[in-house]
Amino acid sequence: DTAPAPDMEGVVAALNAAVANGAPGAMARFSGPDGVRSRTVGVQDRVNGTPMDVRSRFRIGSVSKTFSTVVLLQLVQEGRLTLDAPVDAYLPGLLPDDRITVRHLLTHRSGLADYTDPMFANTVPGFESVRNRVFTYQELVDLSLALPRTTEPGVSYKYSNANFAVVGMLIEKLTGRPVADAYQRRIFKPLKLRDTSYVHPETRIAGRHVRGYLYPDAAGDPLVDSTEQTVSWAQSAGAVISSPADLNTFTRALMRGRLLSPAMMEAMTTVTPTDATGTRFYGLGLRRYDLSCGTQVYGHTGTVQGFYTYAFSTRDGRRSLSAMANSSNRGVVNTALGGTLEAAFCGKKPT
Numbered sequence: 001d002t003a004p005a006p007d008m009e010g011v012v013a014a015l016n017a018a019v020a021n022g023a024p025g026a027m028a029r030f031s032g033p034d035g036v037r038s039r040t041v042g043v044q045d046r047v048n049g050t051p052m053d054v055r056s057r058f059r060i061g062s063v064s065k066t067f068s069t070v071v072l073l074q075l076v077q078e079g080r081l082t083l084d085a086p087v088d089a090y091l092p093g094l095l096p097d098d099r100i101t102v103r104h105l106l107t108h109r110s111g112l113a114d115y116t117d118p119m120f121a122n123t124v125p126g127f128e129s130v131r132n133r134v135f136t137y138q139e140l141v142d143l144s145l146a147l148p149r150t151t152e153p154g155v156s157y158k159y160s161n162a163n164f165a166v167v168g169m170l171i172e173k174l175t176g177r178p179v180a181d182a183y184q185r186r187i188f189k190p191l192k193l194r195d196t197s198y199v200h201p202e203t204r205i206a207g208r209h210v211r212g213y214l215y216p217d218a219a220g221d222p223l224v225d226s227t228e229q230t231v232s233w234a235q236s237a238g239a240v241i242s243s244p245a246d247l248n249t250f251t252r253a254l255m256r257g258r259l260l261s262p263a264m265m266e267a268m269t270t271v272t273p274t275d276a277t278g279t280r281f282y283g284l285g286l287r288r289y290d291l292s293c294g295t296q297v298y299g300h301t302g303t304v305q306g307f308y309t310y311a312f313s314t315r316d317g318r319r320s321l322s323a324m325a326n327s328s329n330r331g332v333v334n335t336a337l338g339g340t341l342e343a344a345f346c347g348k349k350p351t
């Protein structure tokens, strides 16, 4: 295997930088041809000082979107819906524009506004106002439709949680079952993801878990322990709970074709740029990052109150990395944590 060995010192340096920039703790787990390498720094509970534990569960935020996409694409494979059909064909009357297709939802090109922008404009008050609320999917869609559309359907990329609220509605309409059943039956059980769950609207994280800490907008205000919440504002857009090992298993299995057909994987990994850097792309519910060493990694990032997550794998599924820091609303922490990708997948920089 010509792939470079992971630079675990570089991974630790990135984790330390995340903590130096304000996260109580951080961790990363790399799985590759030479086995598994895990590193932890800091604490998973800043009150009792419990050290970060790589076996712990945490909220993965929008990495959930890739789980939701796998379920929907399996339904496409089963002929239950087609990617380029209007959403209106399956959820008649839900959306005001029957040009919005299923593919537009998965590629964030629907133009549906992201209701979390106003919801969390004031970070802590916004969070406190929804942390124990239970929304229906319809209520989330209504929040989006109350805002101006952001693009004509298909014209441009504009990330929106609303797209994956509709994806959740599609899954429940087409299966006749709660989305939790689809995750369990189609992904969690077959891949034996024993630390992964979808327990919306339960607010607690069962078992050994990391506590998450939300930075307030005003410097000097106290950190908010944001561990317990319904995540009902996100649901199929962000409410999955998982662990480093399970995320490694999931991204590897996905890339190795254990969840979707080769044709569907081709569709999922067909990407368009999300910014002007030429290194960040989005396919169907999936990000592609092009790293400095030329390696392309596929997966997703997550930001949910108290938790930043990266979960990526190489296209052949031979190498995967999951990384988490237990704070949010702190961009420097997220950027520092992202440094684990280059270290893990590009290895030591040539001296």
Ligand SMILES: CC1(C)S[C@@H]2[C@H](NC(=O)CCCC[C@H](NC(=O)C[NH3+])C(=O)[O-])C(=O)N2[C@H]1C(=O)[O-]
Pocket: 060, 061, 062, 063, 116, 120, 121, 122, 123, 124, 126, 159, 161, 214, 238, 301, 302, 303, 304, 305, 306, 307, 328, 329, 330
């Ligand atoms: C595109 C993202 C970054 S945002 C999207 C989703 N997370 C959210 O929509 C939550 C946004 C508020 C989170 C909160 N921030 C504020 O309240 C700021 N006022 C915080 O930092 O905890 C997720 O996850 N995605 C990330 C992704 O896909 O990487």
